[in-house]
Amino acid sequence: MAIIKHSQVVEDPWTTVTAVDDPLPSNDQxxxxxLARWQADRAALIARRSPLGLRLSxxxxxxxxxxxxxxxxxxxxxxxxxxxxxxxxxxxxxxxxYGYSGEIRAVGHVLRDQLIFMRRCGFDAFEVPRSGxxxxxxxxxxxxxxxxxxxxxTAPDAQTPVFARRQHMSEAFLNGTAG
Amino acid sequence: xxxxxxxxxxxxxxxxxxxxxADGWSTDVAAARLCEDEAAATAALAIAAAAVAxxxxxxxxxxxVERADGAVSPTRYRPVRYREVIRAFGPSIAAGxxxxxx
Amino acid sequence: xxxYDEFDQRLVDQRVAQFRDQVARRxxxxxxxxxxxxxxxxxxxxxxxxxxxxxxxxxxxxxSSRQLHQLAHIARRYDRGFAHFTTRQNIQYxxxxxxxxxxxxxELASVEMHAIQTSGNCIRNTxxxxxxxxxxxxxxxxxxxxxxxxxxxxxxxxxxxxxRKFKIAVTGAQHDRAAxxxxxxxxxxxxxxxANVGFEVVVGxxxxxxxxxxxxxxxxxxxQYLLSYLEAILRVYNxxxxxxxxxxxxxxxLVHETGVEEFTEMVETEWRHIRxxxxxxxxxxxxxxxxxxxxxxxxxxxxxxPEYTAKLAADPTFADWVRTNIAAHxxxxxxxxxxxxxxxxxxxxxxxxxxxxxxxxxxxxYSDREIRVTHExxxxxxxxxxxxxxxLWQELRRQGLATANLNLISDIIxxxxxxxxxxxxxxxIPVAQQISERFADLKRQHDIGELRLKISxxxxxxxxxHVGNIGILGVDRRGEEYYQITLGGTPDExxxxxxxxxxxxxxxxxxxxxxxxxxTYVGQRQDGELFIDTYRRIGNAxxxxxxxxxx
Ligand code: SF4
Numbered sequence: 001m002a003i004i005k006h007s008q009v010v011e012d013p014w015t016t017v018t019a020v021d022d023p024l025p026s027n028d029q030x031x032x033x034x035l036a037r038w039q040a041d042r043a044a045l046i047a048r049r050s051p052l053g054l055r056l057s058x059x060x061x062x063x064x065x066x067x068x069x070x071x072x073x074x075x076x077x078x079x080x081x082x083x084x085x086x087x088x089x090x091x092x093x094x095x096x097x098y099g100y101s102g103e104i105r106a107v108g109h110v111l112r113d114q115l116i117f118m119r120r121c122g123f124d125a126f127e128v129p130r131s132g133x134x135x136x137x138x139x140x141x142x143x144x145x146x147x148x149x150x151x152x153x154t155a156p157d158a159q160t161p162v163f164a165r166r167q168h169m170s171e172a173f174l175n176g177t178a179g
Numbered sequence: 180x181x182x183x184x185x186x187x188x189x190x191x192x193x194x195x196x197x198x199x200x201a202d203g204w205s206t207d208v209a210a211a212r213l214c215e216d217e218a219a220a221t222a223a224l225a226i227a228a229a230a231v232a233x234x235x236x237x238x239x240x241x242x243x244v245e246r247a248d249g250a251v252s253p254t255r256y257r258p259v260r261y262r263e264v265i266r267a268f269g270p271s272i273a274a275g276x277x278x279x280x281x
Numbered sequence: 282x283x284x285y286d287e288f289d290q291r292l293v294d295q296r297v298a299q300f301r302d303q304v305a306r307r308x309x310x311x312x313x314x315x316x317x318x319x320x321x322x323x324x325x326x327x328x329x330x331x332x333x334x335x336x337x338x339x340x341x342x343x344x345s346s347r348q349l350h351q352l353a354h355i356a357r358r359y360d361r362g363f364a365h366f367t368t369r370q371n372i373q374y375x376x377x378x379x380x381x382x383x384x385x386x387x388e389l390a391s392v393e394m395h396a397i398q399t400s401g402n403c404i405r406n407t408x409x410x411x412x413x414x415x416x417x418x419x420x421x422x423x424x425x426x427x428x429x430x431x432x433x434x435x436x437x438x439x440x441x442x443x444x445r446k447f448k449i450a451v452t453g454a455q456h457d458r459a460a461x462x463x464x465x466x467x468x469x470x471x472x473x474x475x476a477n478v479g480f481e482v483v484v485g486x487x488x489x490x491x492x493x494x495x496x497x498x499x500x501x502x503x504x505q506y507l508l509s510y511l512e513a514i515l516r517v518y519n520x521x522x523x524x525x526x527x528x529x530x531x532x533x534x535l536v537h538e539t540g541v542e543e544f545t546e547m548v549e550t551e552w553r554h555i556r557x558x559x560x561x562x563x564x565x566x567x568x569x570x571x572x573x574x575x576x577x578x579x580x581x582x583x584x585x586x587p588e589y590t591a592k593l594a595a596d597p598t599f600a601d602w603v604r605t606n607i608a609a610h611x612x613x614x615x616x617x618x619x620x621x622x623x624x625x626x627x628x629x630x631x632x633x634x635x636x637x638x639x640x641x642x643x644x645x646x647y648s649d650r651e652i653r654v655t656h657e658x659x660x661x662x663x664x665x666x667x668x669x670x671x672x673l674w675q676e677l678r679r680q681g682l683a684t685a686n687l688n689l690i691s692d693i694i695x696x697x698x699x700x701x702x703x704x705x706x707x708x709x710i711p712v713a714q715q716i717s718e719r720f721a722d723l724k725r726q727h728d729i730g731e732l733r734l735k736i737s738x739x740x741x742x743x744x745x746x747h748v749g750n751i752g753i754l755g756v757d758r759r760g761e762e763y764y765q766i767t768l769g770g771t772p773d774e775x776x777x778x779x780x781x782x783x784x785x786x787x788x789x790x791x792x793x794x795x796x797x798x799x800x801t802y803v804g805q806r807q808d809g810e811l812f813i814d815t816y817r818r819i820g821n822a823x824x825x826x827x828x829x830x831x832x
Contacts, residue, residue: 061520082319083402085442089519092439097554113303113320120438147299150292152432154559155439161559162288162432163566170565191308192378193333234307237314237328260760262699265708266330270700272710274363274375274628 002134004141005103005125009134014053014074024048032076035060038068046071055107058086062094069100077123079108088121095122095156112144119145122156182246182256184211185223186266187230187239195266196236202226204236208267209255214241282343282651283428283573285393292435293390296397300324301383308380323403323441325396326382330703335374335382336399337389341409341427341451342370342654346641349652351392353637359385364637366622366630368694368745369448370408370654371399375701397435402443404434404515410452410459411655414574415663417611420470421478423451423459425571426507429562433508440515444522445530447515448487455774460656462486462495462776463748465532466514471501479503484514484544485536488742492778493533498545505567506552509560513552517544577649577664582614585667592671599674601723602685607670616670618648618662619655620677621684621692625721626714629695630658639680647673656745657694659687689726690734690799691717694745698738698755699762705738707755707762707788712736715792720799729799732812733771748772750813751798752779753791764791768798768824769816780821783829794828801827 003012015025018034020041025031032053038045045052053074056062062075075094077087087106094100105125106118115126128137152162160168185198186208196204197211205211214220220241227239247257258264265271285293300320307317321327325336337352344352352372356364359381360374367373377385389395398405407430409423410416430449434440440447450461453470461467467483480502486495502510514532521539523529536544593600608617620640623629632640640660644652647669648662655661665673677683686692693716696702698709713736720726735749739756746752752767763785770779786794799812801824806815816824 083442084524085402085440086520086524088439088442089516096558111316114442117436117438117441147302148292148295148436150288150295151438152292152435153437153439163562165288166286166569167563167565188328188332190314191380193328193331195331231314234310261762262330262705265699269331270710271708272628272700272714274361274631274700 001127002130002137003105003125003127004138005105007138007142009138014051016053016055016076018055030073032074035064038065053103053105056087056090058084058090062090062098062100066098069094069098072100072102074103074105074125075100076105076107076127079106079110079114082109082111082114084109088117091118091122092156112140115141115144116148120151120153120155120157120159181243181259183214183220183223183241184208184244184256185214185220185227185239186211186242186263187227187236190234190237198223198227198230198239204230208244208258211244211256213244213256282345283340283424283570289432290390290393293393293395293397296324296395296436297383297386297390300386304379304383319401321379321382322400323398324382324386325399326377326379327400328703329375330699330701330705332376333379333382334701335377335385335396336367337372337374337394337396338399338406339370339372339394339654340431341407341413341424342411342656343413343424344652344654345392346645346650346652348392348394349637349641349644351388351394353634353641355385355388356634356637362635363631363633365628365697366632366654366658366660368656368658368696368743369406370411370656371406372654373697375697398441400446401441402445402447403441404430404437404443404447404449407431407434408448408450408459408464408656410454410457411653411661412458412608412617412663413453413653414576415610415612415615415617416454416456417609418455419453419611420472421453422571422574423453423468423470424574425567426468426470426480426504427451428570428573429507429567430511433511437515440519443515443519444524445527445532447518447532449511457772457774457776458655460745460748460772460776462774463488463492463745463772464495466511467495468507470504473501477503480507480510482510482514484548485533485541486776487531487533488745488747489531490528490740491531491534492742492747493537494776494778495533496536496541498541498548505561505564506556508562509556509558510548510552512555512560513548516551517547521547576612577651579612579615579664580666582612582666582668584613586614589667589670596671598685599671601727602674602683603670605685605689605727606683606687610664614667616665616667618665618670618673619687620660620662620682621686622659622682623686623692623717624681624684625686625691626718627681628710629693629713632660636680636682639676640682643673643676657692659692685723686726688731688733689723690720690729690732691726692733693717694733694735694749696737696744698736698744702738702743704741705755706740706757707738707764709736709738709744709753709755712753712755712764712788712791716795719792719796729803730811732799734795735770745772746770747778748776749779750816751795753795756785758785762788764788764794766791766794766798766828768821769813771813782821783825797827798824 016032030051051073055076243259244256450464463486469481482499483495606619653661695709695713699705737744737746748770765785767779
């Protein structure tokens with residue numbers, strides 16, 4: 001698997017530990033844990049000196065850790081199948097409701113043709129199958145994200161929804177600044 | 180076991196097709212390769228799987244056929260299930276004709 | 282009607298390019314069928330029994346003459362010269378080639394149309410009352426809000442992979458012609474005590490394996506909150522709707538299993554978080570959309586002008602057609618014309634390319650270039666002057682489009698069934714044709730009166746059989762086509778799901794069974810009673826008795 005983050009293929013410094021009794025990496029290694037592990041091992045995990053990430057299955061809402069967000073530098077939200085769209089809502093909740101600004105990573109069945117929706121919902125890192133070299137993976141990624149640049153909805157990414165662009169245009173027109 | 184043939188849809192245009200004796204595909208059920216036993220059916224499905232991989236066909240599967248006498252069907256064999264009869268010979272209704280004057 | 286601006290156009294153009302690339306990747310082998318299938322479905326492309334099938338969206342059932350001409354052109358150039366109007370106000374082509382579909386989508390985009398989200402587990406084409414803007418009993422034109430919903434739901438980043446498909450219908454009238462109570466969300470435009478306009482929000486209706494009438498979760502939603510409220514409903518559903526069993530994945534099951542009070546509470550809680558955020562459209566944008574739905578320039582005409590009433594008196598065939606197929610218009614001197622796509626013995630909802638062209642031309646001449654598609658699979662010309670009706674009728678007759686049977690027993694809704702559909706258990710169309718032939722005599726049909734007969738080829742209920750006064754469901758009994766009959770369903774504001782009358786009938790018995798049911802009604806009815814009224818008064822028993830009594 002390769003990680004694409006901020007439009008770059010990056011080395012993944014994180015180790016993921018999901019089972020409740022699997023050993024954790026050494027104290028200075030960043031680790032992603034499951035919700036069960038977090039709930040079982042909260043104090044010990046907080047005591048570590050390295051960055052902490054939380055992996056949520058699509059059935060686990062970030063609402064359950066809404067008060068603990070400050071502990072996490074990363075959320076890994078699972079797509080167990082591309083048809084399971086719950087993580088789209090979860091990413092938006094993290095960004096819009098809970099004001100979370102760290103990394104939100106899409107993991108699992110992350111398909112090229114869904115990246116564009118994921119990014120709109122607040123994902124900024126993507127675990128994609130390692131196919132070919134990094135440059136090819138990146139080219140694919142960028143092609144996928146550039147296919148559509150007109151959006152009607154408000155979402156947590158930087159795109160301006162169409163209704164706002166229309167308003168902007170008519171204001172510019174009224175002010176005589178339209179090109 | 181019953182007689183079977185492999186059917187699928189052609190990728191490019193979606194048409195109903197049947198695996199024939201020469202490992203090719205025909206739109207005519209009369210040209211289909213007859214599988215008389217389990218081994219023949221398995222072999223035919225393997226050829227179909229290769230055709231899927233080669234992007235010629237999609238969704239291949241086996242259907243049961245039976246000997247039809249000429250009066251019932253234009254072919255020697257016809258599918259057993261009614262669904263497959265319709266797939267083989269087209270809709271049972273005269274579609275696309277202008278509606279009647281009333 | 283609505284016209285695309287540069288943004289709307291750019292989106293559908295980009296979507297065509299995206300799909301062209303996806304088809305190329307499929308044909309080159311970069312995508313497997315499993316990977317490609319959801320992509321083609323999101324563009325309305327199915328693989329059916331005989332070939333691919335392309336379903337094109339007709340948002341809220343409104344078409345211009347130019348668009349209908351283009352649909353005819355596509356039928357001729359890429360298909361077999363005809364197409365099928367569906368119960369979701371869409372149109373389907375039965376024989377397109379995969380290789381051609383990007384070009385077909387480009388042809389659609391050139392007339393501001395698309396096939397986006399006509400399949401898949403996403404928000405589907407939003408439907409509306411076909412008499413929108415011209416019905417006398419209307420609070421406000423539902424198309425304004427349906428267009429707002431169309432834009433909001435198009436490529437919604439959060440709601441494109443829902444547990445299951447999601448259908449929204451809107452009406453602004455008292456009398457529900459859009460079957461809103463059997464949709465995932467039904468919206469009824471209402472006024473509150475202070476005459477403010479808003480929506481009654483109905484959730485969790487639907488047909489299929491578990492038919493249910495929707496529940497009102499909010500009596501009155503101020504209209505400026507439409508999108509944030511919809512977003513709240515969808516967000517609750519996206520997170521909590523069942524994904525373990527596709528037959529339990531629709532929102533109706535979630536509403537049913539959680540209970541309507543608790544479901545409502547979850548929606549309201551979610552909505553409180555987002556209601557004053559940036560989801561709802563600014564008033565200027567709603568006004569911009571509203572302006573497109575301004576009424577045409579009506580002339581000041583007198584109602585029932587003498588040349589029209591003279592024709593009515595002189596030509597009883599014309600008078601019959603007017604009696605059934607013309608609805609009252611809100612403007613004096615105008616009429617709403619229903620064009621029946623149910624000729625006796627014909628295929629319900631099918632139209633040839635020539636008929637589409639003819640209707641598009643007639644709409645240009647007589648109806649401000651506008652056509653509506655109904656969920657009953659008929660077409661409507663919404664702005665016809667009464668003085669033009671006679672000429673229009675003669676033209677329609679020439680095209681085989683003047684059958685005077687609207688809402689009568691031969692105005693049958695039928696899904697494509699086993700003649701086309703890969704999911705079917707039995708054929709629908711031949712049954713519809715035989716029933717139509719049996720009751721061919723229009724005089725008899727008029728005597729029977731309003732009677733909604735609906736046929737589905739499987740439990741998915743695309744033919745809305747559950748809400749037919751007489752509903753017919755095709756079932757497979759050890760390889761044989763059988764038909765189960767339900768009675769007493771209705772799709773309107775008194776929505777009800779029909780009750781199974783008894784064991785299913787073989788295909789050669791089903792038409793007789795329908796006739797027995799009709800005869801039983803005629804024998805039992807009291808003065809002026811419609812079939813549904815009689816049924817509600819006497820119940821299933823007398824019908825059961827006459828159908829099965831001597832067995
Ligand atoms: S009701 Fe069934 S047979 Fe009819 S169109 Fe729908 S899925 Fe096909």
